Every structure is written in structure tokens, then in C-alpha cells.
């Protein structure tokens with residue numbers, strides 16, 4: 001059943017959504033990565049409502065979404081280093097798309113958006129509905145993923161309604177997300193480029209684009225100030241998750257769900273209460289698109305365990321494994 005707040009992303013509903021956002025309301029929005037919970041990025045009160053709606057700690061900053069990289073100067077510091085500006089120029093080949101850059105923050109961005117930091121995370125999303133919406137608003141949209149804090153990100157309008165129906169005025173239905181995983185987050189400073197979160201744009205692609213080294217933040221450091229929102233408990237279903245070939249799986253008993261990247265042998269199917277296949281052809285892009293919906297689905301069944309296979313950490317596989325490790329490391 002479709003929730004009453006979910007509306008088709010027609011031109012008139014997009015105009016409607018823009019009017020609500022102008023009034024300081026929250027709207028569920030489709031992006032090519034995951035659905036977002038959007039507010040006017042320049043309206044501190046509206047942004048405050050995002051934190052309340054999600055139950056998100058005030059220490060975890062939000063991403064600001066722009067219609068175009070031409071609007072970057074509205075949100076980054078005027079005195080941003082020339083070296084950083086040049087690298088942003090190079091990296092803008094990935095825009096619109098699943099790349100978020102952490103840059104020196106401009107004065108117009110309210111404190112609450114950046115959790116008081118002197119950096120701001122920005123991205124130009126590719127979803128046509130989101131782009132049209134930002135255009136109609138005439139201001140950038142602050143939007144985290146549209147899930148309750150620490151739960152699995154939403155990849156359909158229905159997922160948004162499941163967690164946040166009471167908190168939003170409207171949810172624009174832009175169909176299932178094309179990527180299905182959150183954007184790559186890259187910190188750019190004069191001295192270094194650091195991946196704070198893996199996503200659709202890979203380390204290799206970033207290095208090729210910049211012609212220089214791009215580091216990844218160590219998992220141990222994700223509790224540290226550099227990557228405030230990357231604590232390990234993110235992206236977890238309520239059901240315990242473990243890798244099927246890991247030590248924990250040995251002790252997994254009771255009703256067990258199993259997540260496979262490609263169709264498993266019959267013998268494997270027979271062992272589990274429910275088996276979900278992420279891609280019939282074993283395609284990693286398709287697996288990424290289906291992953292969160294699959295975890296949400298299994299989480300509804302009241303299982304004792306969800307066992308997941310591992311995938312090769314090439315291309316989008318790196319981001320998939322990152323999310324699975326976080327889901328599997330939840331302290332129960």
C-alpha cells in the first residue's frame with residue numbers, strides 16, 4: 001500500500017514541494033544515491049527539524065545539495081585556497097553525481113548544517129527530480145539520508161514513509177534509486193585528499209582525475225573528528241548481521257536469512273528461512289541497487305540472524321563491503 005504522503009514527481013508536485021520547503025518544512029526527495037530528507041540549507045530552524053526528525057546527533061553535519069557547481073560560491077568560503085579550488089574544478093567532472101566534497105565553509109551556511117565545523121559537505125545530485133526541485137526552490141537543500149538515525153538508508157519512497165512519514169510534509173516519488181548506496185565523501189585540503197566514505201565514485205577514479213594520491217580514512221579513525229558521522233554502527237538493520245563465511249556465522253542459530261550476490265546452489269537455499277539474491281547475473285551495480293531494500297525486507301521478518309556473502313572489493317564492491325562491515329559490526 002502506498003502512503004498518503006507519497007506523491008508522483010510531476011512538475012506541479014515539485015512546485016508544491018518547493019513551496020513547502022520555502023515555508024521551512026521537510027520533504028522526502030529522490031536522489032540517484034539514496035532518498036534524502038530535505039530542508040532549506042539557509043534556514044537554521046528548518047534544518048533543526050531534520051535533526052529532530054531523524055533522531056540525529058547535532059554533532060553529525062549534513063550534506064548541502066546544489067543545482068550546479070556554478071552555485072558553489074554560495075556555500076564555500078570566499079578565501080578558499082586556489083589549490084583546493086583547482087582540484088574542485090577537476091573533480092566537478094563527477095557532477096552531477098554521487099560525489100560529496102568537504103570544503104571550507106562559507107559564511108552563509110548556518111552553524112547547525114555543519115555541526116559547527118569550518119568545513120561544509122557539498123554535492124550536485126544527478127536525479128532529474130532533485131535538480132528540478134533545487135531549481136524551483138532557488139536555494140540549496142541540506143539533506144541527509146531519509147532514515148531514522150543509524151538505520152539502513154532508503155532507496156524507495158516507501159522506505160522513507162516507513163521511517164519518517166509523520167515527520168515529512170511530502171515525499172516525492174522518483175522511483176528506486178539508480179545507485180542504491182550513499183555518495184562517496186571526499187575531504188579536499190591543500191595537503192591531501194581523503195575519502196571519508198566510499199561510494200559510487202571510486203578511489204581509483206578520483207586518483208585518475210586528480211593525477212595525485214587519494215587516501216582513505218582508516219576505519220579506526222572514523223570515530224575521530226575528521227569523519228564525524230562515520231561511526232561503525234551506521235547502516236544497521238535491527239536483526240543481527242554477520243558474514244556467512246565469518247566466525248560469527250558458526251554460532252548463528254534459529255531463523256536465519258541469507259543474502260547472496262548471485263543465485264546460490266540449491267543446498268544453500270535449503271538451509272535458510274529466506275534467501276535473497278542481490279543480482280541474478282552476479283552484477284555488482286545491480287547488487288548495490290538492491291542491497292538496502294533487501295536488508296530492510298529481511299529485517300521485517302523477525303529473524304534471529306541475517307548472514308551475508310562477501311563480494312570482491314573492486315569498483316562499487318568497495319562501498320558495498322564497507323556498508324556490510326558496518327552492519328555486521330553492530331554491538332548487540
Ligand code: TXA
Pocket residue numbers: 031033034035036037060061062063100102114117119120121125143144145146181182183184185196197226227228229230
Ligand atoms: O548520497 C548521499 O550522500 C545522500 C544523499 C541524500 O545525498 N546523503 C547522505 O547524507 O548520505 P548523510 O547525512 O546520511 O551522510 C553524510 C555524511 C555523514 O557521514 C557526515 O558525517 C558526512 O557526510 N559529513 C557531512 N559534512 C561533513 C563535514 N563537514 N566534514 C566531514 N564529514 C561530513
Ligand code: MG
Pocket residue numbers: 144145153
Ligand atoms: Mg545517512
